[in-house]
Amino acid sequence: MGLTSHSVGRHAVDSGLEIHRHSPSDRIIAVAGNPNVGKSTVFNGLTGMKQHTGNWPGKTVANAQGYCTSDKNTYILVDIPGTYSLMAHSAEEEVARNFICFGGPDAVLVVCDATCLERNLNLVLQILEITGHAAVCVNLMDEAERKQIHINLKLLSEKLGVPVIGTTGRDKRSVRKILDVLDQLSEKEGPDEGCRILYSQPLEAAISLLEPEVRAAAGGNINSRWASLRLLGGDKKLIGEMDQSLGIQLEKDEAVAKAMKKADALLLDNGMGQGEREDCIVSALVRQAEEICREVVCCEKDEYHETDRKIDRLLTGKWVGYPVMLGLLAVIFWLTITGANYPSRLLSEGLFWIQEKLTLLFEYLHAPAWLHGALVLGVYRVLAWVVSVMLPPMAIFFPLFTLLEDVGYLPRVAYNLDKPFHKCGACGKQSLSMCMGFGCNAAGVIGCRIIDSPRERLLAILTNSFVPCNGRFPQPYEQKEFRNLFVF
Ligand SMILES: Nc1nc2c(ncn2[C@@H]2O[C@H](COP(=O)(O)OP(=O)(O)OP(=O)(O)O)[C@@H](O)[C@H]2O)c(=O)[nH]1
């Protein structure tokens, strides 16, 4: 699934991720951002590819690459999983973090949601701490406009020190704007300095002690201020990845270890253990994001999200949430089962009429019985049954499912069912792959990729085959006995 550190480490460009450069001048761009902000939509718009998009977070779970060309450059874009922070907690977040930090992209395009910029800026600031070769793409501008949220993009760009553009993911003009900004980045020269976050005085003093030694040990291979912060933060997994990417063990370098001891003592004198350091780093990021947003975002209606919240409360509430969910699922199944009968009958009548004609043709040609049996009664007949039995319910179920996905109802289903699923040792996200399983078990099993924990993912995969896919739905029509033959 591309979720291992091996596939996203520093050499992922040449190994696990297998980025294929058409020419050495191709520039690698990481398309990063919070979950569900339109990264894959932007990626598809630029590359013409068809990465899965839908209105719920966590669809992209592994890196995907695509190519696009501007008047000046060729770009290899890497669509990475959504992440709220580079202090990764889930497998997808690790994939995203490792590619941004150690995958060696030439630049990062950070996609943000214009309707909740403050939360998105947290990640932007973390990325800008690592690299100044970045641009911010404030997406969903149409939604922001509808909610009467105005963003001063020029001021935001000045505050962040990198180019900022406003986009609407599905709009062709946005693609042009993004390409222009990528070209602008490719011309950017000078050191890879990003935005600087000011931390509390003791932490800044500790960084100043450590940074020169880290710079000397690591050379120009990594942003030394960021690496010093990570060493002080003590995230063992991240430090391990960093060491692997640099090819040296930073903590074991004599000068670094000495400076680290001094910095540790200084922080402990100021009452900052590991936990407090992490808190201090996170709160500085949040504070800076708040400050920037206060200046650049203006909401005409303060209660703009009140209606959304009211609907949310109803759909996830105990008394309304469950009946609505069961009612909606019942309507979908009824439409699928009853609705599919008519096209199914028409299709099978048409296809079996063709079978009779084919039999007559074989008789006319005096073809041997075994050939007629293999081709017409074997291959053609099976194909005709599969198409007439499975195509109509799929053609009804999947568009309805996609509709629920696009209006954002599916994450609410997962939330509602999280508690009962948890009691069975599973997680709420499994309800989504189970729903998909009603359409097709193969799609349901593939959909289990969205589940973070390996144990829960395995459980979801193994139990998906107990979900009756539409090939096993009750069917009054005479195809009934054939349905069970075609269960995937
Ligand atoms: N209204 C509007 N919808 C958008 C825009 N960009 C993307 N979308 C929709 O937002 C939803 C999420 O888009 P994705 O491209 O799947 O988001 P993502 O960031 O790749 O999501 P993950 O991979 O789950 O992190 C989809 O339903 C898109 O159609 C936009 O500019 N305006």
Ligand SMILES: [Mg+2]
């Ligand atoms: Mg995506």
